[in-house]
Amino acid sequence: MEAVSRMVGQLAGSGLTAMRVIDSHTGGEPTRVIIEGGPDLGSGPLPERKKHFAERFDGFRLRTVLEPKCSEATVGALLCDDVAPGCNAGAIFFNNTGYLDMCGHGTIGLAATLAYLGRLELGQHLIDTPAGIVRIDLLSPNKVTVENVPSYCFRKDVVVDAGDLGPVTGTIAWGGNWFFLVDQSPVPLLADNIPALTEAATRIKLALAAQSIRGADEAEIDHVEFSGPSPAPGVDGRNFVLCPGLAYDRSPCGTGTSAKMAHLAETGRLEPGRTWVQESIIGSRFHGSYSYDEHHRLIPSITGEAFVFADVRLVSQPGDPFEHGIG
Ligand code: PYC
Numbered sequence: 001m002e003a004v005s006r007m008v009g010q011l012a013g014s015g016l017t018a019m020r021v022i023d024s025h026t027g028g029e030p031t032r033v034i035i036e037g038g039p040d041l042g043s044g045p046l047p048e049r050k051k052h053f054a055e056r057f058d059g060f061r062l063r064t065v066l067e068p069k070c071s072e073a074t075v076g077a078l079l080c081d082d083v084a085p086g087c088n089a090g091a092i093f094f095n096n097t098g099y100l101d102m103c104g105h106g107t108i109g110l111a112a113t114l115a116y117l118g119r120l121e122l123g124q125h126l127i128d129t130p131a132g133i134v135r136i137d138l139l140s141p142n143k144v145t146v147e148n149v150p151s152y153c154f155r156k157d158v159v160v161d162a163g164d165l166g167p168v169t170g171t172i173a174w175g176g177n178w179f180f181l182v183d184q185s186p187v188p189l190l191a192d193n194i195p196a197l198t199e200a201a202t203r204i205k206l207a208l209a210a211q212s213i214r215g216a217d218e219a220e221i222d223h224v225e226f227s228g229p230s231p232a233p234g235v236d237g238r239n240f241v242l243c244p245g246l247a248y249d250r251s252p253c254g255t256g257t258s259a260k261m262a263h264l265a266e267t268g269r270l271e272p273g274r275t276w277v278q279e280s281i282i283g284s285r286f287h288g289s290y291s292y293d294e295h296h297r298l299i300p301s302i303t304g305e306a307f308v309f310a311d312v313r314l315v316s317q318p319g320d321p322f323e324h325g326i327g
Contacts, residue, residue: 021064022116023074023310024109027284028250030074031109031306032064033091035117037313041092043082050092050099050130053078059324061094063316066325072096072247075106083128089114090128096245096327102131102176104146104254104286104302111136111144112306131176142305146254150297151175151262151290154216162207165200175258175300177223178215179241180208185226189238191281194248197226201242225256230279238279251304252278252286258300261290265298 019037023030039057041049053061063069065076076094083090091110093100100106107127114120115138124137135147154172160180162168170182182204187196201224208214208221215221222244230238241249241256249256257278264270276288287303316323 018313018315019060019064020311020313022113022308023070023312024112024116024306024308026105026108026112026251026304026306027280027286028282029105030071030250031077031103031106031113032070032074033077033079033110033113034060034064035079035113038078041078041080046080046083046090046092046128046130049080050101053092053094054099061099062324064314065094065096066327068322068326069314072245073243073250075100075103075109077103077106077110079110080128084126084133086126087128087133088120088125092130095243096247098244099130100177100244102129102134102149102255104148104176104256104258105249105251105304105306107134107136107146107254108144108302108304109306111138111146112142112308115141116308116311129176139303142307143303144306145301145303148254148258148300148302149176150293151258151300152298153263153266156263156266158213160204160207160211160213162200162204165203168204170204171263172213172215172221173259173262174215175260175262176255177259178219178221179223179225179256179259180204180213180221181260181263182224182226185228185240187226189226189228189230189240189281191283194240194281197240197281198242198246198248201226201240201248202246205242223253223256225253225260227260232279232283235277235279235285237276238281240281248281250280250282251284252280254286254302254304257286257288257302261288261300262298265290
């Protein structure tokens with residue numbers, strides 16, 4: 001670690017800048033954690049730091065998660081210290097279009113990254129995020145349960161006019177991000193249909209914005225989730241999730257599975273404590289369940305696996321025309 005700090009310093013002194021990042025994937029969905037060399041956002045509450053990041057240091061986001069440096073699906077996480085009392089670490093999540101309040105697959109990736117670094121022991125820990133504190137249980141160096149923020153259905157039976165797709169009925173739900181949940185996918189949920197699923201979900205996302213259909217406090221609904229059955233034994237459902245930057249989630253989406261379970265609970269289709277096995281469009285799985293806290297808020301738990309595959313320095317050379325990404 002010290003060697004890397006020295007090297008980061010030397011590079012900075014020579015006109016090059018560098019960040020140490022660790023890449024992992026959770027059920028196929030990538031997470032890139034900035035370990036060193038990220039922006040100094042001070043020690044305020046994470047929602048404030050997220051605002052500061054977006055307003056003053058967005059270049060770090062662009063340099064970290066845009067092509068040509070990584071896949072369009074990558075979620076970045078800035079590892080933060082000096083976080084809420086009792087928390088082991090904190091993270092601000094971001095992607096190719098902006099910032100996320102919470103990210104389920106990213107939290108699993110972060111935990112596997114901290115375990116890889118030897119900074120997290122097996123057992124329970126608290127992680128600070130802009131959406132609130134989440135509890136994680138590191139079950140092995142790769143297997144993690146995330147007890148997410150309280151999740152709920154905001155509006156049911158919402159009809160959006162999606163042009164050629166016709167009227168589409170869905171539920172607006174919160175699982176740490178805002179989702180429009182469509183129970184019956186307008187396109188068969190098959191990996192071969194990913195381009196058609198992406199197109200249909202994009203159409204719905206744009207229609208929601210155009211028709212001013214929003215979440216609480218007028219929040220933008222930036223994720224669209226299609227659901228349907230899965231033929232795989234032991235799986236309760238398959239999904240397709242469109243993320244804000246119009247990439248699809250390769251994992252079953254932690255916040256999306258949380259929103260889905262809130263909807264299943266609300267409609268009497270899933271009892272507290274029962275396991276819901278959620279499959280992604282590429283066949284990766286999360287095991288979910290929920291309980292109620294003392295305020296009768298629904299608290300989802302998601303278990304998944306993440307694997308670290310790169311521990312590298314991103315460098316920026318002076319004169320690189322695509323230093324801040326393509327697009
Ligand atoms: O797992 O919560 C999630 C997530 C959000 C966006 C991509 N993955």
